[in-house]
Amino acid sequence: MKPESIGEPKIFVENNSFKSEPFETSSRMFSFYITVESDFVESIGSGCWTVNVRVYFNTEDGKVLMANQNVNVGSGCPQNRMSIETATNCPTTEFKGDIILEGKDSYKYCLIELLKDDAIYNVYERMKKEFIKRYEQK
Numbered sequence: 001m002k003p004e005s006i007g008e009p010k011i012f013v014e015n016n017s018f019k020s021e022p023f024e025t026s027s028r029m030f031s032f033y034i035t036v037e038s039d040f041v042e043s044i045g046s047g048c049w050t051v052n053v054r055v056y057f058n059t060e061d062g063k064v065l066m067a068n069q070n071v072n073v074g075s076g077c078p079q080n081r082m083s084i085e086t087a088t089n090c091p092t093t094e095f096k097g098d099i100i101l102e103g104k105d106s107y108k109y110c111l112i113e114l115l116k117d118d119a120i121y122n123v124y125e126r127m128k129k130e131f132i133k134r135y136e137q138k
Contacts, residue, residue: 032057032058032059033058034055034056034057034058034119034120034123035055035056035058035063035123036053036054036055036056036120036123036124036127037053037054037056037127038051038052038053038054038127038128038131039051039052040131040135041070043135044072044077045076045077046076047074047075047076047077047136048072048073048074048075048076048077048078049072049073049074049131049132049135050070050071050072050101051070051071051072051073051128051131052068052069052070052071053067053068053069053070053071053111053124053127054067054068055067055068055109055111055114055120055124064108065107066107066108066109066114067103067107067108067109067110067111067113067114068103068105068107068111069090069100069101069102069103069110069111070100070101071098071099071100071101071111071128072098072099072101073098073128073131073132074132074135074136075132077098077099089103089106089110090102090103090110090111090112093112095112095115096115096121098128100112100115
């Protein structure tokens with residue numbers, strides 16, 4: 001079920017996760033929100049980090065993990081990145097300057113599929129900016 005009009009979500013930080021406020025459909029109230037959580041994996045050079053990114057769909061009944069992949073983020077990451085063909089459902093691919101690494105586990109969606117949604121991408125982008133700001137200071 002896809003909301004008819006979700007508008008621009010407000011984003012706020014809770015622990016090490018970022019989430020949108022509940023969305024409403026125009027036909028009936030269906031309260032849900034998207035959570036993007038992340039953890040530091042490793043530093044791979046000056047200004048480039050590998051981050052584990054998880055996207056959850058949250059309702060009153062709980063939350064469901066929709067995607068879980070590592071992403072290289074930061075201005076110091078190599079610019080010449082090519083998609084790598086693999087046998088997994090979620091191959092390594094570049095998206096808006098970040099490199100989403102091959103997903104070895106099977107979840108409902110590949111991270112790139114979810115990031116193509118503007119509301120989810122906005123939550124992800126906010127998480128990424130806060131992460132980079134925190135780790136650039138170290």
